[in-house]
Amino acid sequence: MFTGIVEELGEVVAVESLGDSSRIRLRGPLVTEDARHGDSIAVNGVCLTVVETADGEFTADVMAETLKRSSLGGLGPGSRVNLERPLKADGRLGGHLVQGHVDGTGVILGRERSEHWDVVTVSLPAGLSRYVAAKGSITVDGVSLTVVEAGDDFFTISLIPTTLALTTLGFKTAGDPVNLEVDVLAKYTERLLAHTATPDLRERA
Template sequence: MFTGIIEEVGEVVGLERRGDSAVLTVHADTISSDLVHGASIAVNGVCLTVVGWDGPAGEVRIDFDVMGETLARSVIGSLDVGDRVNLERAVRADARLDGHVVQGHVDGTGVVLSRTPGDAWEAVRFGLPAELARFVAEKGSIAVDGVSLTVSEVGPDFFGVGLIPETLRATTLGGRLPGDPVNLEVDVLAKYVARLMETVQS
């Protein structure tokens, strides 16, 4: 489980295709301090398993196995060498939950529709797939490329958020341009409520 509070922005140094799967290699500094084999790390909001690493402190390259399902349902498969990615280690049981409950299970992808700068923040709209629209509510939570955000507006095929300077600085969202694809994970509580209502109504 994750919280959507990004610890570090890493850099892709390799994406090796192996049939219907791949090995993603990312350069990281902060999150490499306590690596263990099999650890879970969210890469742009996708929960991936550490399968190896090498390099001295400050230059660690981490390898992750990526399944075909992940390549098909997220934007991980379209990453290129040099791309920046949001990184977060799994939350500790004794840590504060500063964001919201994020599973690292991407529900779909969207695109940046528009950016409107403000005096101290920026309003950003994202395209919202029709099948996810019912899970997104104003003032509710959503993870965009692994970043925990509060929804400020919802339309039939879009949602909007406000990005504070710290989010613009400390995550990849500060550099996303209109047309750029992003991973989306809706609030897990909304999914369970929807599933419960379907069960009751049937």
């Protein structure tokens, strides 16, 4: 489990195609200082399992399903990425509950720059809009953010100077893809309500 508070702006060192998957090597001295084989690290909001670490770098295998459902397939050497280690049991939940399971990808439609913050508009894939609400939480490329405006096929977010300086969202431009994870509480609530509205047929027997 993550919080969407990015710890480090890392960099892709190499990408090796394995046919139905890829092995990616990334530089992240901070997140690898206590990482071991089998640990999890979120890369642009995608939870990946560490294969090995060495000299401030780590490798992870990315299966075809992940490449298809996220923007990780478009990464190459030199690409900058948001990195976060899992939340410790005694840690602070600074953002919101983030699983690292991407629900879909959006595209940055535009950004309005002001003196102290940027307002960014992001497209919203069909089927996800029902989980997004104004003043609710959403994860964009692994960053926990508050929704400003929620439309049927878009939403807007405001980025403060810290987010602009320390995450990939500071340099993304119109047309760039981003990974989206909606609030898991909204998904579970929908699932529970669906079962409540349709009684189990076994109870009628």
